[in-house]
Amino acid sequence: MVSPAREKSHGSAPGKRTADSPSILLTNIRQLISLRGPVSPRRGRELSELGIIEDAAVLCVGGKIVSVGSRREAQRDAWIQRNRHRIRTVDCRGGVVLPGFVDSHTHPVFTEARLVDFEKRISGASYEGIAEAGGGIRSSLNGVRESSRKELSDHVLSALRRMSASGTTTVEAKSGYGLSMESEIKSLEAIRDAARQWPGTVVPTLLGAHVIPPEFRDRREDYVALICEKMIPEAARRKLAEYVDVFCERGAFAVQETQGILASAKHHGLATRVHICQLSEARLGDLAQFQPHSYDHMDFVTEVDLADLAKMNAVATLLPAANYFLGLQKYPPARNLIDAGVAVALATDYNPGSSPTTNMPFVLSIACTHMKMSPAEVITATTCNGACALRLQNRKGSIEPGKDADLAVFAVRDYREIAYWVAADLCSGTIAGGQLFSAASSTSIQFE
Ligand code: NIG
């Protein structure tokens, strides 16, 4: 263990959490999944290099990780001994500790479950067929438009709390069910309000370009103009969003419309990410000039695009819980992407239409069983590469000195069990920004 020489040097960018973040020593860790290594997206074999430390301990001070090593080193450490009285010790009970999950694609600003769509799909209707008949994304509009900012932020906060209960500490959160100037801005405000009450990190994204709302049905170019000329400038001016996303797909936004929206985002200083190739093929090169940090879904990505994508820093974010929930037989082609050298991430896509789950361990499990990713690869894809998809790799995604103290503790003896025990509730504690919040499970860890 390398102790903090001078504690002050560890408080450089701690944000809202420093003042009330105690020093924490996590100990009795059977496997610490450090993910130590380069702060760049991991590809190919690198996805399997977890940097496991057995019988480990981690010291966090002021919301940052300051040292990582064996439990024995921690026991002997002079700094820890001297400061014992002000360090809170967390006994991880021989469990597994990994970097908190980075859920880099979610749509949490909605109010109602879409139960009618659910039943229609069970009876054989398709996701696109339901959307064409007026269901789908458009059926979540009224709930958002009629709700107050406070009601929306309560919904977002409850989703964030469920996420952290299963090990997630960083979340990308999109608007996209308001689809008017007022309701998209209200949705982004709700995300910000909820984020302030949650110890983890939230990255807000404007998804005004989710679908064309009914009132613009016959004048879609006016809606695209509203996004470009009003929503994006306002979200940028008020710093309500870091990203602009577009659902670039048949039935949503065409490539040319997407290009206009992404150009406006860049013009106003916002970064970009896209929903692409979820339902049909598209050429990634058409959007490359806008440097999306992430291409999301990618079920129908074409072979010819893989080599170019492998050369980019952009991440392909795969969302298999949507395939699962929509009852599809086909899943995103993870093996083709990985073999081609593309950096892949995995996220929940939490939303009421195609993926009503906040549970990252469930996503890990699906990716192993249906996409033939290994248990090691899915850990890297949901931590390090998730952080890269949000360009947060300097702060998140591994357990190394200097990184944010964002950690998840699991009541298992081997990291592979996280993906193995399907839909289980084995996260026994989550630490974000150095703050411990207990998980719901009966195995919860406690301060000693
Ligand atoms: O990522 N595809 C677009 N957006 C979501 C679904 C949204 C919804 O159906 O409400 C997705 O799957």
Ligand code: FE
């Ligand atoms: Fe999505």
